[in-house]
Amino acid sequence: AQSVAQPEDQVNVAEGNPLTVKCTYSVSGNPYLFWYVQYPNRGLQFLLKYITGDNLVKGSYGFEAEFNKSQTSFHLKKPSALVSDSALYFCAVRGLRAGTALIFGKGTTLSVSS
Amino acid sequence: GAVVSQHPSRVICKSGTSVKIECRSLDFQATTMFWYRQFPKQSLMLMATSNEGSKATYEQGVEKDKFLINHASLTLSTLTVTSAHPEDSSFYICSAHPRLAGDSDTQYFGPGTRLTVL
Numbered sequence: 001a002q003s004v005a006q007p008e009d010q011v012n013v014a015e016g017n018p019l020t021v022k023c024t025y026s027v028s029g030n031p032y033l034f035w036y037v038q039y040p041n042r043g044l045q046f047l048l049k050y051i052t053g054d055n056l057v058k059g060s061y062g063f064e065a066e067f068n069k070s071q072t073s074f075h076l077k078k079p080s081a082l083v084s085d086s087a088l089y090f091c092a093v094r095g096l097r098a099g100t101a102l103i104f105g106k107g108t109t110l111s112v113s114s
Numbered sequence: 115g116a117v118v119s120q121h122p123s124r125v126i127c128k129s130g131t132s133v134k135i136e137c138r139s140l141d142f143q144a145t146t147m148f149w150y151r152q153f154p155k156q157s158l159m160l161m162a163t164s165n166e167g168s169k170a171t172y173e174q175g176v177e178k179d180k181f182l183i184n185h186a187s188l189t190l191s192t193l194t195v196t197s198a199h200p201e202d203s204s205f206y207i208c209s210a211h212p213r214l215a216g217d218s219d220t221q222y223f224g225p226g227t228r229l230t231v232l
Contacts, residue, residue, distance in 0.1 A: 032219055043120070043207050044158075044223040051219065090157065094219055099211065101148045102221055106157045 002027050004074075004091045006105035013081045014113050021076040021108045023091030032094035033074045034102060035065055037087050044090065050074060061085070081112045116142045116212050120224035127198055128232055134194045135227045137208030143188035144210035148221070149181075152205040164191040188213075198231040205229075 004025045013019045025031055032051055036044040048059025055067045065076045076089060088109050092102040117140040127133050137147055145166045150158040162183050163171040170183035180202075182194040191210075195202055205228055209221040 034220070036223070041205075041226070041228065043118075043225040044209075046220060046222065049220060088155075098219065099146055101160045101163060102209075103160075104157045107155075109155075 002093045002095055002103050004033075004093045004103065004105040006089075006091055006108045008108050009106075010109045010111065012111045012113065015083050016080050019078050019081040019085070019110065019112070021089050021091075021110060023074045023076065023105060025072050025074060025091075025093055027093055028096060031067075031074075033065075033067065034092040034094070035059065035063070035074075035076050036090045036092060038090065038107075039087050047076070047089075081110075083112045083114050086110055086112045116140075116210075116220075116222040118208065118210055118222045118224040120206075120208055120227050122227060123225060124228045124230075126230045126232065129199055130197055132194055132196045133198055133229060134192055135206055135208075135229075137191045137193070137210070137224050139189045139210045139212075139222075142210075142212040145188060145213060147185060147191040147208055147210040149183065149191075149193050150207045150209065152207060152226075154205075158207060161193075195229065198229070200231045203229055203231045 034049045035047040038044050048057050050057050050067045058064045088107050090107050091105040119138045121136045147164040149161045152158050161176045164183045164185040166185045172178045185191040207226045209223045211221045
């Protein structure tokens with residue numbers, strides 16, 4: 001079965017420092033991986049996805065993610081954190097078939113201090 | 115990017131009443147929409163897959179007679195919570211993915227509906 005794990009409930013980082021939010025996956029077949037961000041009482045906003053190709057995927061708001069097949073990881077990164085990046089981040093994997101629902105990790109709260 | 119709207123954004127109702135939540139894809143067509151439920155500080159749990167012109171597919175443990183889903187057109191799906199109870203209070207989020215070639219995997223989410231049942 002498809003699944004993703006986010007080992008950290010919360011990540012704290014100072015503004016201007018690099019940030020990493022971790023995600024590992026377990027899939028049958030090729031992985032289709034996603035990162036979304038959720039601000040309080042809002043829906044999810046798409047950040048980036050990995051389908052195939054380069055292992056380093058660039059997304060919205062300066063975020064990027066590195067796909068690592070040997071470590072089955074898809075960590076979200078940003079070189080310099082902003083206070084406005086503080087939010088809840090979800091890693092997700094697509095279901096077995098195209099067009100099926102996403103399966104989400106439990107989420108990681110990112111807190112960026114000024 | 116693709117935009118999905120939900121209405122209402124917030125609703126408070128009395129126990130025993132029914133509430134309808136609309137999910138619309140504003141600038142794309144979606145043959146499939148998804149309904150999720152999110153409890154405070156928790157992940158999204160898939161409730162059902164809404165298929166245009168056919169019956170919805172419900173996840174295990176979700177009562178189809180309680181959570182009625184209708185996908186009447188390629189841009190609208192509705193979720194009706196029937197005979198609502200306080201335990202139905204939650205944040206309900208819908209999503210859809212465009213029928214466009216090359217973007218069939220990215221899902222776009224609505225802003226969510228906060229349901230409070232008194």
